[in-house]
Amino acid sequence: MIEVKNITKKFGNKKILKGLSFTAKKGEITCLIGINGAGKTTALNAIMNLTPLTSGEILIDGKKLTKESYQTIAFIPDTIAMLSQMTIRQAMHFMKDFYTTWNQERANELLNFFQLTETQKIATLSKGNTAKINLMLGLALDVDYLLMDEPFSGIDIFSREQITSVFTSHLIEDRGVLITTHEISDIEHLIDKVILIDDxxxxxxxxxxxxxxxxxxxxxxxxxxxxxx
Amino acid sequence: MNIQFNKRDPIYLQVVQYFKQEMAIAHLKPGQEIPSRRDLANQLKINPNTAQKAYKEMENSGLIYTEGNLPSRITEDNHVLKNIRKELIDEATDHFIAAIKPIHVPLDELVDLVTEKYTQASKDKEDLHD
Structure with missing residues (x-):
């Protein structure tokens, strides 16, 4: 379980998180919903320790975040973090070099599912296909928890359908998913738990x-x- | 398998309702094997936890059964199957009556209207199959 306990975050004088608390369980899809600027992405960044907190704490399976926590949790940001001149194959090698939890078999399965080939360059991919590769790079990690930041924004309906069907497959099953969105309609049927955030x-x-x-x-x-x- | 889900009723109950309908018209036959909870979730694009809940509900009410580790099956209990059909018909009829009652339509007129429209709807369906 991911436990976010009363976290606060200030950027200068501006308070972004004002005592945010929630939990996300393994085997469940938890959805953080809020309008733009509500603090969703900051909350995910805080869980990944990408931004220092002003106060509060975050526990993963009862333990504070350490370097080892990243073996159990993965973050899929809303833009791809790979260099655009890389091919999909190179991006996968990159992930393999950095993460011991990389599962090539699952990566291949996902590529197949999305009907993408590994010789394609990331720069040449459409927005929808870039999102799929981004998702693939995160899902291919053997981790218990997946954080996804706005996986559906700016993507056509068929790509969205393809992505949602990943959620109901064995690729996600039994893992804990924490997803942010402001577009609820695509995943309304999929969510276990809803957390509404405002200000x-x-x-x-x-x-x-x-x-x-x-x-x-x-x-x-x-x-x-x-x-x- | 295809269900148009509405957003206000619990998904698991909508799944159960769908199974009942399919059983009432024998699209799902007594003793027939049903998909695993994961397959069902994938086919219907729903959360596996919801599929699990639907199966648990159906198991509790005797619509399906599971022996050991084998796949679950549709019940062979005729009594249960008959009840499902009756329940569905009752439910739909009650619904209809509740909607039409405030309009005070005489029963004769109503019966004629139902006969006419029902025949037409069945005919349309046949045409569609041709």
Whole structure:
């Protein structure tokens, strides 16, 4: 389980996170939802220790973040981190050199699934295909937790469908996924847990199926209650 | 397998409802093997935890059964199967009556209308198959 406990973050005088707390469990898809600037990406960066916190703590499986934590957790940013002149094959070699958890078999399977070939240069890929490669590079790591920052933004509907079907396959199963989005409709059926963030704090936190069952509300209904005032 | 999910009802109940319908019209036959929870999740594009919940619900209500480690199967209990059909028909009829009642339509007119439209709908369906 990823436990985010009362974290705060200031950039200069501007408070971005104002005491954010939530958890994300293994075997579940947890979705951080919030409008632009709510603090979603900063929260993910904080979990990956990419940005120092002003206060609060983050635990992964009960332990504080260390260098070794990165063997159990992977971050898929919203833009690809590979050099554009690399081919897909070179990008995979790069990952293999840096991560002991790299699983080439799974990488090949994903390439196949997305119908991409490893001789293609990253610079020549369409936006949708770049997103798929970005996702592939993260998913091919044998880690327990995956953080994904806006995997659907700016991608055509068929690519989005292809990406969502990865979520229901063995490529994700049993792992913990923490995903940020402001586009809920594509993944509404997939999410276990929803965390609504506004202005650096959690405003609501619920299980999607329980919400439908007990209050007969869709995720969007709840979002409307929370965000539209 | 294809379900158009609505966003307000629990997904797992929508899956159960779909299975009931398929069983009532014998698209899913007694004793027939059903997909694993992972396959079902993948086919319907839903969360595997939700697929699991749907199967648990169906298992509890006797719609499906599992022996040891074998794949789950549709029940062979005729009593259960008959009940499903009755339940679905009752549910749909109650729904219809609840919607039409406030309009105070005389029963004769209603029966005629239902007969006419139902025949037409069945005919349209046949044409579609040709």
């Amino acid at each position: 650096g704090i959690v405003v609501k936190d619920f299980n999607a199926e329980d919400m439908r069952e007990q209050e007969e509300k869709s995720i969007l209904d709840v979002m409307r209650e929370v965000y539209v005032k």
